[in-house]
Amino acid sequence: MRPKNLEKEEAIRTIALQIIAEEGLENLTMQKLAKAANISPRTIYIKYRDKEDLLIKLFIEEVLEPYEKAVLENFHAGMDFATGIKKLWQNSFRYLSRNRTHFALLRNGKTSPLLNKAYQQANIEQGQYFKPIQQFFKQQEKQGMIRNFHQDIYSALLFAPLLELVSEYFDYTERPRQIITEKVILDCCETVIRGMLK
Template sequence: MRPKDFEKEEAIRSIALRIIAEEGLENLSMQKLAKEANISPRTIYIKYENKEDLLIKLFIDEVLGNYEKAVLEGFEETMNFEEGVRKIWLNTFKYFKSNRQSYILMQYGKSSPLLNKAFKERNINEGDFFAPVHRFLKRNIKNGTIKSFPIGVLRALLFAPLLDLSNEYFEYKERPKQIITEKVLSDCCDAIIEGIKL
């Protein structure tokens, strides 16, 4: 049996992500994707059932998976609250900083009816990702270290501004005076921690 060519599989994924991020999902077609990857359209259908299947697997495996891995690098749920939150903040910002594609796809995931549908069908909920962070937060509530908000609310308060800050970084990237310096980022993190601690 002829073995799969994993280089082709990788090409399909990376080129698809590039087109979505740079030209928008509405401009991703199977034929365009095949052409840019130098393969026949049929080859995509060997690896994915159809376009919807491709998009969903792309998002769950590549976007969410890589994001989670980058964010949790070096994070231990036994860290103290300040240390843990700061670690996640720096990891997240570092990841998006060198990876604008992921930022765009992440935002896209929040609004896409297709992906929301897929998540419901597969019974995937947000708690399945970042489980160590959730346990970390729960422990710190029990400890009495932080205010007792529902997990989803804590996640919003602690990490939602990060996506906007990453975007702010891109907006001003070409300008002479960088706005999101390490100091600003660190001060932001402090401000948020301050408001959430008991």
């Protein structure tokens, strides 16, 4: 039996992410992808059931899970509040700023009904993503370190600005000077933390 060519599978994923980042999710077509990856359209269907299957696997396996892993590196639910949040911001910024195409697809997770549904489902089936962060919030709340909010509200207040800053980071790569540096990220992080402390 002829063995699978893993390079081709990787080319499919990498080039799909590139097309999405450059032309948007709505402009990714199977035939365009095949041509760009220098393979036959049929080859994509050997590795993925259909386009939905490809997009969902790309989103969950190629982007969301590696991102989660990167964000949680050296993070523990027992950390003190400021240290923990700073670690999460730093991990997140480093990963996303170095993986432009991953960030581009990640952003589509909220607007694309297909990806959003896939995320909700995987979140239930695989166990919650970013679980240690939820535990971290619970502990901080119990210790009386931070103001009392619902879990989902903590995420909005503490992480939405970071993703917006990453977005601006990429906007500024096309301009003369980058304003979003790791130092700026840390300053912003401290600003966000200060608001949240009791």
